[in-house]
Amino acid sequence: MTTMPASHSRHFIDALDLPPAKYADLFSLAHRIKDDPAAFSSACSGKLMATLFYEPSTRTRLSFEAAMLRLGGRVITVADPATSSVAKGESLADTIRTVGGYADLIVIRHPKEGAAKLAALYSPVPLINGGDGAREHPTQTLTDLFTIVTYKGRLDGLIVAFCGDLRYGRTVHSLIKALARYPGTRFILISPEELRLPDHVKGEVLDLREDVELHETTRMEEGLKQADVLYMTRIQKERFFNEEDYLRLRDAYVLTPGKLRAAKGDLIVMHPLPRVTEISPEVDEDERAVYFQQARLGMFARMALITSLLGVA
Amino acid sequence: MLKVDRIQVGIVLDHIRVGGGLRIFKELGLAGQEYPVALLMNVPSTKMARKDMIKVSEALDLDLTKLALLDAGITVNYIEGGQVVRKVKPGLPERVVGLIRCKNPRCITSTESYSPSIFTLVDREAKRYKCFYCGEYVTV
Numbered sequence: 001m002t003t004m005p006a007s008h009s010r011h012f013i014d015a016l017d018l019p020p021a022k023y024a025d026l027f028s029l030a031h032r033i034k035d036d037p038a039a040f041s042s043a044c045s046g047k048l049m050a051t052l053f054y055e056p057s058t059r060t061r062l063s064f065e066a067a068m069l070r071l072g073g074r075v076i077t078v079a080d081p082a083t084s085s086v087a088k089g090e091s092l093a094d095t096i097r098t099v100g101g102y103a104d105l106i107v108i109r110h111p112k113e114g115a116a117k118l119a120a121l122y123s124p125v126p127l128i129n130g131g132d133g134a135r136e137h138p139t140q141t142l143t144d145l146f147t148i149v150t151y152k153g154r155l156d157g158l159i160v161a162f163c164g165d166l167r168y169g170r171t172v173h174s175l176i177k178a179l180a181r182y183p184g185t186r187f188i189l190i191s192p193e194e195l196r197l198p199d200h201v202k203g204e205v206l207d208l209r210e211d212v213e214l215h216e217t218t219r220m221e222e223g224l225k226q227a228d229v230l231y232m233t234r235i236q237k238e239r240f241f242n243e244e245d246y247l248r249l250r251d252a253y254v255l256t257p258g259k260l261r262a263a264k265g266d267l268i269v270m271h272p273l274p275r276v277t278e279i280s281p282e283v284d285e286d287e288r289a290v291y292f293q294q295a296r297l298g299m300f301a302r303m304a305l306i307t308s309l310l311g312v313a
Numbered sequence: 314m315l316k317v318d319r320i321q322v323g324i325v326l327d328h329i330r331v332g333g334g335l336r337i338f339k340e341l342g343l344a345g346q347e348y349p350v351a352l353l354m355n356v357p358s359t360k361m362a363r364k365d366m367i368k369v370s371e372a373l374d375l376d377l378t379k380l381a382l383l384d385a386g387i388t389v390n391y392i393e394g395g396q397v398v399r400k401v402k403p404g405l406p407e408r409v410v411g412l413i414r415c416k417n418p419r420c421i422t423s424t425e426s427y428s429p430s431i432f433t434l435v436d437r438e439a440k441r442y443k444c445f446y447c448g449e450y451v452t453v
Contacts, residue, residue, distance in 0.1 A: 091427035112421040114446025118428055133419050135447060 010309050011120040013129045015141035015174045020155075020181055026142065027149050029313055030297075030304035037070060040303065043312050044073030050103035051077045052095070053130065054110040059273060059295060060130050060139070064107050067302040076103060093122040100124040105310060108132075126309040134170050140272055141174040142305060143298030148179075148229055150297055151268045151290060157184035161223040164190075164233035164253050164278055166197040171272045172233060173201045180205045186213040188223040192249045195235065220253055224263045230255075232271045232291075234278050255279045260286060270294050317351050317368060324375060325390040325397075326367040331355060333384050334365030340379055340412070341367075348372050378406040382413070382453055405453070407434050413442060413451060420447035 012018070018026075033040045049068040053061055065075050092110070096119045099106055108119050109130035116129035116136070131137040149155055160179060162172050166189055176197070179185045187205075189197050196216060205212055217223055224230065235250050237243070254277060255269065271279060271291040283289050307313040329337060334352050343350045348371040358364040369375060373391065380387050380403040391399040411429035415422045422430045422444070431445035440453045 092421070092425050093427045110421070111419075112424060113417065113419045114444065114448070115421040115425075117446050118421050118425060121428070132421075133447075 010126045010311075011123070011128070012138055012142075012305060012309065013116050013120055013127070014136055015138040015178050016181075017138070023142070023145060023178075026301065026304045026308060027146055029308065030146055030300045031150070033303050033307075034297070034300040040071055040307070042072035043307050044068060044071035044310060047071075047073040047104045047310055047312070048102065049073055049075050049105045049107065049306070050099045051075060051130075052099065052106060052108045052110075053078070054108070054115075055131075057109055057131070059298075060109065060137075063295070063299045064128075064130065064139075064302055064306075067299050067306055068105075070299070071303055071306060073306075092119055096122045096127070097124065105306060128305065128309070131170075134168070137170055137174060139298070139302055139305065140171045141178050142301045143294065144171070144175045144231070144270065144272070145178060146301040147270060147290060147294040147297050148268070152228060155179065155185075156182040158182075158228045159186045159188065159226050160229040160231065161188040161190055161227035162197075162231045162233070163220060163223065163255075165195045165235050166191040166233070167195040168236070169233045172197070172231065175231065176201065176205055177208060180208040180212050183209075187215065188227060189214060189216045190218070190220050190223040190253070191216075192218060192235075192252070194245075194249070220255075221259060221262060224259060224267075227263065227267055230263070230267055230269045232269060232275075232278055234274070234276050250277065253278060255283055257282050257286065260288065263288070315353070317353060319395055320349075320368055320370040320392050321395050323348075323368065323370040323372055323392050324377075325369075325392060326380070327364070327388045327390055328358070328361060328386050329365035329367065330384050330386060331361070331363040331365055334367060337365075337380070337383050337387075338367060340383060341375060341377070343367070343369065346372070377403055379409070379412055381405045382409060405434055405437055405440060408432070409434075409442065413453065415444045415447060415449055416451060417444065417447050417449035420444060420449060422446055 051061060051064060068075050100123050104125055106123055106125060106127045107130045108116050110132050113133035113135040115132045120127045129136055129138055152158060166172050232255055235253060237246050267288045269289045273291060273295060334354050338352050351368040353366040355363050356366050377389060389401040389403055390397045409432045413430055413432045415430055432442035433445060435441050435443045442451050442453060
């Protein structure tokens with residue numbers, strides 16, 4: 001039997017690990033960084049961040065690396081886990097303890113659920129979950145919340161519509177739970193019957209706040225009229241048994257300038273990216289489309305998180 | 314008839330499902346202890362027809378938190394001065410390390426053999442546990 005060390009207190013593993021007050025501190029710091037990046041350009045000077053990505057990722061990895069480099073820190077990385085110690089049969093616990101001896105901060109993405117939680121048990125340095133299987137992707141939630149607070153100025157009392165694949169999308173599950181902690185938030189869940197929000201996620205949301213409003217609909221236009229925030233997701237072909245169903249449903253949930261006409265003037269349209277066909281390219285020109293700014297804001301949010309975890313803010 | 318002496322101080326694990334005694338003996342780490350231990354198998358029982366029993370002499374501080382998971386029907390008898398001073402039906406432990414296997418094939422514990430599984434009790438009535446790592450529920 002292995003002796004299990006105590007978990008480090010300064011990890012970021014689950015979006016709900018942080019209370020709303022701590023998120024507010026991070027947003028305040030992220031705004032300061034965004035407004036005056038030069039003031040933070042050497043905040044992490046002399047610090048080393050290790051990125052361990054056991055599955056492919058473009059945006060998340062680049063966002064973390066850009067964040068650390070903009071803070072004046074440096075980055076070491078495992079180029080390809082298939083050729084690394086994993087292929088030699090090393091346990092994740094051993095890898096983390098070894099890498100923790102080199103770096104001041106670890107970012108891990110792993111295909112297995114709970115991998116980051118396990119890694120955190122053994123990490124001698126702060127560890128950030130960059131996504132573990134279908135379970136958690138807390139820095140995406142951090143990004144999403146920061147985007148909403150940047151554009152709407154608040155996180156409470158908003159009508160937030162989620163559209164597309166609400167069944168399998170982990171970013172949707174995490175964000176709904178994180179937003180449910182703010183009073184007055186109402187949710188409109190727009191999806192085909194086949195891709196509705198799972199009951200266990202609804203249960204978890206209701207556990208967080210029992211009077212939360214969850215309105216489900218299959219009609220995109222219906223949800224669009226009232227929403228302050230529209231969070232679009234991709235409907236993936238592999239979720240369907242036949243192509244005919246997929247094509248029918250995919251086309252029903254495509255955001256177009258025509259559909260946006262019925263929406264509020266101060267709506268914001270978000271998307272975790274990559275976008276495929278669910279938002280037509282013409283929508284990009286609409287000032288309500290903020291998904292590319294959302295990706296950029298994610299970098300500032302990660303900069304705030306890194307400086308906070310390293311205690312250099 | 315096989316005869317095992319009455320113990321003066323110790324623990325008797327009674328009403329073990331027949332055939333389950335050896336596993337419990339192993340899980341409690343009784344092999345290699347310095348105090349006398351007896352594993353009795355196929356003991357005639359009026360209640361169960363046949364049962365297994367474990368007698369542990371001299372030790373009163375065994376960690377028995379796993380017992381309810383291994384066999385819910387066990388009775389723990391604490392012996393002092395040759396008499397049963399307390400009978401206990403062990404309850405489900407709040408936290409179980411290494412005994413329950415997570416059924417979720419996507420859970421990190423399915424491939425990471427170094428770290429033991431960790432489960433926490435979420436519903437005592439329903440005997441439901443939750444995997445610390447992936448959140449999967451299991452009923453024991």
